[in-house]
Amino acid sequence: MEEAHSGICGAHQSRPKLHFQIKRMGYYWPTMVKDCMDYVKKCQACQFHVNFIHQPPEPLHPTIASWPFDAWGLDVVGPIAPKSSDGHSYILAATDYFSKWAEAVPLKEVKKENTSVSNNCNSSMYNAPANGLAEAFNKTLCNLLKKVIGRTKKDWHERINEALWAYRTTYRTPTQATPYSLVYGVEAVLPLESQIPSLRMAVQEGLTDEEHAKLRLQELEALDEKRLEAQQRLECYQARLSNAFNKKVRPRSFQVGDxxxxxxxxxxxxxxxxxxxxxxxxxxxxxxxxxxxxxxxxxxxxxxxxxxxxxxxxxxxxx
Known part of the structure; x- marks a missing residue:
């Protein structure tokens, strides 16, 4: 087995191929299949050079949030080159799991003092799916910033608020609503609507203060129902993602001492x-x-x- 597997002309064949190679040479013993499997399994070279297993070992465990700001996904973007004109190299980004509301602040350095939060759950490192919401927002934020920054590329810290505004007022697929509407109960008034009045702006301009107050109260009363609908859509969206992900799962786990x-x-x-x-x-x-x-x-x-x-x-x- 050693000679056929790793000796002269040995190609470190897989277990079935090693068995076939030995059988083709005219050798046989009753436990040949099991012995070939055990031998290849313990081969040092094969173990250290085997390909990465792409199938996930565990089913997807989506983070469940039933109300705005119930759970946050946090991540640090960076180091960013070039640094901003004020010396920032990182962005601390946070996203609400329910409404998808996002916050981001530029940082000159990453320390425990400016990144620590309470009641947080750590995700395992270098595994983007474990903190998928934060990773998705980071990608979107970077894509927005690189399209609006100046020629020197050092003003990105000044454009973060613009990128956040665009993100918060954009329809999100999981909830089928904008983060702004799920937080405040009404869609934000965009700058364009001030220059070219929209229908809703034209209607509200003719209202008295009392009518404005009544309209706002109605919007707030409808907010709970809007959030419940968003929660149902979010749960359906997560279920579809989980079903698709779990079809690829190849279970494998380890115990203490392995x-x-x-x-x-x-x-x-x-x-x-x-x-x-x-x-x-x-x-x-x-x-x-x-x-x-x-x-x-x-x-x-x-x-x-x-x-x-x-x-x-x-x-x-x-x-």
Whole structure:
């Protein structure tokens, strides 16, 4: 088996191919299939150079928010080059899971003091789907900013409020409503409507103060119903996403004490991977702690701790 698998002319065949190769050479023993499978499974070279498993190991766990500002997704964009004219290099972005209302502030540096929040849940690093809402907003925000910044590209910190206004007043697919309307109960008055009066502006101009107050009260009374409808649409949207995602799931999990390999990039950042011949996996590591939703803390022999890491970036190691 060793010679056929990794000796002269050995190509580190997969388990079925190794069995076929040995059988073709005229050899046979009763446990040949099982022995070939066990041997290839423990091959060091095969374990460290095997391809990344793209199928997710866990079903999707969408964040459920039943009311505005019940839960927030936070993420840091950056470092951004070039820096802003005021020396900012990062953007701290936050998005409400229910209404999709977004906030963003430029930062010169990222510290615990200016990024810490209470009652937050950490997502495993380098796993965008674990914080999908924040990642989606980050992408949209960057796309908006790069289209409106000046030639020097250093005024992006001054254009954040414009980008936020555009995002808040734009229809969001999951709720089929704008974030502004779900927060305030009425659509925002756009600058264009002040220059070229729209129908609703023309109607409201003829109202008395008392009629304005009654109209606003009616809008606020209808807000709860509008939010309930948005919640139903959001739940249906998440269910469709979950069903599509879960069809691709290939279940795999680990227990405390298991030996695992971790994807070298982007999880392990202490090694450079410039060579095409560098192994795809690093380790072995020992699973030290198991978190919910398929995240793990792993530790190396030299007491190097990494985590939380999503299970999609781990594979079992056979000694």
């Amino acid at each position: 030996l695992v390999l971790a994807l070298r990039r982007p999880i392990i950042t202490t090694h450079k991977t410039g060579s095409k011949f560098t192994s795809k996996w690093d380790g072995p590591y020992i699973v030290q702690e198991v978190y919910t939703s398929g995240a793990y803390k792993i530790v190396a022999d030299e007491d190097l701790r990494v985590g939380p890491i999503n299970g999609k970036f781990l594979k079992r190691y056979y000694a």
